[in-house]
Amino acid sequence: MVSAQTRFWILTALVFISGFSQGMILPLLSIILEQNGVSSSVNGLHATGLYIGVLIASPFMEKPMRKIGFKPMIMIGGMLVFMSLALFPVWQALWFWFILRVMIGIGDNMLHFSTQTWITTTSPKEKRGKNISLYGLSFGLGFAVGPLMTRLLEIHQALPFLVSAILSMLVWSTMFFVRNSMPEDDNVHNVSSSSSISRFIQTGKLAWVALLPAFGYGFLEATLHGIFPVYGLRIGHDVNVLSVIIPFFAGASIITQIPLGVLSDRLGRRKILLSVISGGIICFLFAALFETSVIALFIAFATSGMLVGSLYSLGIAYMTDLLPAALLPAGNLMTGISFSIGSLIGPYLGGLFIEYFPGVSFFYVIIFMLILTLAAIFFKKDTRLQPGHS
Numbered sequence: 600m601v602s603a604q605t606r607f608w609i610l611t612a613l614v615f616i617s618g619f620s621q622g623m624i625l626p627l628l629s630i631i632l633e634q635n636g637v638s639s640s641v642n643g644l645h646a647t648g649l650y651i652g653v654l655i656a657s658p659f660m661e662k663p664m665r666k667i668g669f670k671p672m673i674m675i676g677g678m679l680v681f682m683s684l685a686l687f688p689v690w691q692a693l694w695f696w697f698i699l700r701v702m703i704g705i706g707d708n709m710l711h712f713s714t715q716t717w718i719t720t721t722s723p724k725e726k727r728g729k730n731i732s733l734y735g736l737s738f739g740l741g742f743a744v745g746p747l748m749t750r751l752l753e754i755h756q757a758l759p760f761l762v763s764a765i766l767s768m769l770v771w772s773t774m775f776f777v778r779n780s781m782p783e784d785d786n787v788h789n790v791s792s793s794s795s796i797s798r799f800i801q802t803g804k805l806a807w808v809a810l811l812p813a814f815g816y817g818f819l820e821a822t823l824h825g826i827f828p829v830y831g832l833r834i835g836h837d838v839n840v841l842s843v844i845i846p847f848f849a850g851a852s853i854i855t856q857i858p859l860g861v862l863s864d865r866l867g868r869r870k871i872l873l874s875v876i877s878g879g880i881i882c883f884l885f886a887a888l889f890e891t892s893v894i895a896l897f898i899a900f901a902t903s904g905m906l907v908g909s910l911y912s913l914g915i916a917y918m919t920d921l922l923p924a925a926l927l928p929a930g931n932l933m934t935g936i937s938f939s940i941g942s943l944i945g946p947y948l949g950g951l952f953i954e955y956f957p958g959v960s961f962f963y964v965i966i967f968m969l970i971l972t973l974a975a976i977f978f979k980k981d982t983r984l985q986p987g988h989s
Contacts, residue, residue, distance in 0.1 A: 652707070815972045817941030818944060878902075
């Protein structure tokens, strides 16, 4: 069985696969559906399948994980993902593909929740920001590499699905070498007796502000991957150009994830969050003004990625600061849920927006969401910060 350090790297590799499958499925299917003449609002709704899966699975995660431990959850989740990926080419029907998206969502959530809780509960406080940003980094890397698979469509429609299924299976198989471990906290016994609901309410009260960055990130990621390709095609950009522009967001976040994580360990999460969100708003304003220029889009996607591309991992670190250890599994779960809600609302709003306001830049949807998040974090000033500094 492998050491704790190797386990950390195996877990980060699994998160890479989770990001990769999501990053590929969103643009790949929205391009296939757009080429098949499916309307943009149906396309946006179809893209929600993945996140509906995440949401369906969320309430049922914590109990089984406490019973069977991290490893079995990861094994089942990984298996769901690569089996669903392999089934896409079997039969092309909207509803069948929707079910597969839901299955991938369930599997991804099991992967995410288990790896995330395993990492947050085993990281020492002084390395927490850094470890979580490594985790966010590998998700971002996966998300950046995923859309490149749309290039394989030119060879054969089944190819991207099969390549990703095989890749996922290879990484998943490394889990056989990891020893299972159980979520540990001081009061496991009281925890199982006190109802899950009350833990969620308590977590929400203490750390709701730390759940917003995950919401914002989900909104951004799903909208940029799921709806921007449709909008980009409509304002005259080429599919191949789009498949390169889109990964720039997640790709650029890779450069700054760790520096931002380390900075937030030093300067405090709230300061860093306010700075990156403000910068993100400026970047998307720039994108909205110069959206017909490919170069401007490259610049906007890269700079916004360097800033708001780390929202998810910064949000998790912020949440970990605000909550006592016993509430961490619930906190991680709620972070996942708010990420999914963002990812559900984003493409749907984006799809509606480009249908009803064809003359207005789609980027304003993102700007509006970021301004709301910024305001909430800014005005939620002092009251919630004490619990973190215990």
